[in-house]
Amino acid sequence: MKILIANRGEIALRVLRAAHELNIGTVAVYSMADKDALHVKLADEAYCIGKSFSRDSYLNMENILSVAVLAQVNYIHPGYGFLSESPLFRRLCRECNIGFIGPHERTMELMGDKVMAKEIAKKAGIPVVPGSDGEVATEEEALRIARTIGYPLLVKASSGGGGKGIRIVEREEELKGAFTASKNEALANFGSDGVYLEKYLKNPRHIEFQILRDEFGNAVHLGERDCSLQRRKQKVVEESPSPTLPADLRQRMGEAAVKCADASDYLGAGTVEFLLVSDGSFYFMEMNTRIQVEHPVTEMVTGVDLVKEQILIALGQELSMKDKPLELRGHALECRINAEDPANNFAPSPGNISFLHFPSGNGIRVDSACYSGADIVPFYDSMVAKIIVHGKDRAEAISKMKSALYELTIQGIKTNQEYQEEIISSDFFRDGDYHTLTLDHMRG
Incomplete structure (x- = not known):
């Protein structure tokens, strides 16, 4: 039994230790910048997957999966960040007959989309923050919905996280600028410009x-x-x-x-x-x-x-x-x-x-x-x-x-x-x- 750890830093070590305690073999992957990293030294096997930038290494699905096939691993643990919440990577693992330590791709798709996730929560009887029903396509639609929700409110990207694609709107005259800025930031960071509106909760x-x-x-x-x-x-x-x-x-x-x-x-x-x-x-x-x-x-x-x-x-x-x-x-x-x-x-x-x-x-x-x-x-x-x-x-x-x-x-x-x-x-x-x-x- 072998697990490939598709990550770096402290989380790679954390997974590596858990696998070792379970008597499971470990395969590390690393970028050229991480050639001297601890997870490389402590894993049973280690393979370089690309240059220093994430897109060339820890986000390079083809290189990671090539190592997984070469090393004959049974599972991939994605850690956090990088490819950990990528439904595409999850699907590619399945197609390569490699297990994925995490949820199914459909779950990742649904819960990774904040609008869909809120809908699932609402149907399950879980309270959700008042807001738009789904994504808001135009400034005119945003203005109409905002009058129902009331100010202050948030314009939020449907995908992604880390505080990106979010704008606080205190008054109606600020909404158009915030709407455009949030869509542009969402597109630049997540590849999708979908946004929705949500009531702003003070000091939660x-x-x-x-x-x-x-x-x-x-x-x-x-x-x-x-x-x-x-x-x-x-x-x-x-x-x-x-x-x-x-x-x-x-x-x-x-x-x-x-x-x-x-x-x-x-x-x-x-x-x-x-x-x-x-x-x-x-x-x-x-x-x-x-x-x-x-x-x-x-x-x-x-x-x-x-x-x-x-x-x-x-x-x-x-x-x-x-x-x-x-x-x-x-x-x-x-x-x-x-x-x-x-x-x-x-x-x-x-x-x-x-x-x-x-x-x-x-x-x-x-x-x-x-x-x-x-x-x-x-x-x-x-x-x-x-x-x-x-x-x-x-x-x-x-x-x-x-x-x-x-x-x-x-x-x-x-x-x-x-x-x-x-x-x-x-x-x-x-x-x-x-x-x-x-x-x-x-x-x-």
Whole structure:
């Protein structure tokens, strides 16, 4: 049995370790820029798939599948990003008789289209944010629908993510410009200019539920992650459980997440994302059909190895916890350490890491592919490491994270370490009093 890991960085190592623990062989692929990467050194086999840019390597389906056939792998694990949510890549794997560790292509198509996903959620009885019924084709149609929804509202790309193709519209006279700009950005980033309108919720929290579902229809949720601390719609700090979610609301939102998994005939590990407003109302936002960057906080509070579960589900096994009641133990936090310069508008800071020391100790975990002497190359995302801590309660977890960030030492490049320390030490974080725009109001 062999798994090809169609990714790089810390997630490639994460999958590699899970496969090794299951006594499954591993095949790494890498770009020329990653020839000295840890996942290349630690895999059982490794093959170069192209030049440094993603389009020539980690997004090159033909090259990846050629290696998969050559190496006679049984499955491909896509990680997150790159091809992880590509229905086309999923279909090509099937046509090459190679298993894919993730959902079926039809599920990826449906849930990857935000308009279709909202429709599925609505039919399943899950609350959705008021908005247009499907995509909006013209400015005139947008103006007419906007008068029904009311302002403020959002113009959002139907495909893609990462905050691209989204515009906030406060007044009617702003709508035409925002509509055109959103369509153009969506086309440039996702190859489709489809957009829809949605009511803008003021200062919501971003609450997402981890789900697992096997081919036998067994589905469970593993509690929530509060991912409200975002900078320009990019997650910065995540925690589980949420500091403000009461048990009854957790139950209702978790049940809605499982309904979404069933309605989309989901397979594997996925995440259902909701927006939660101050009156306790919650609304379906989207579903991510892959493992999430922030999955370790769920692992820390549940004791479930999500990547192993992904692999075992793909192998046709039933969920290991399908008959076990969910139990969240303690509290977990994750801080993303990125090679970026907060003093220079968070500009990327690629370069050589001349010295690196990661924190350690009871309840401290670091997911990273970096080491002293490693290069942070400019071709990919700027993540250096994820610092994850677990405590018996939230206060202990915060204390551990402060200690871990204090011990973390990275030399040779600029990072957001001090920025993270500032967040963790803030009054708003201590009190759990934050929302999706808190960091944008804080600075940068």
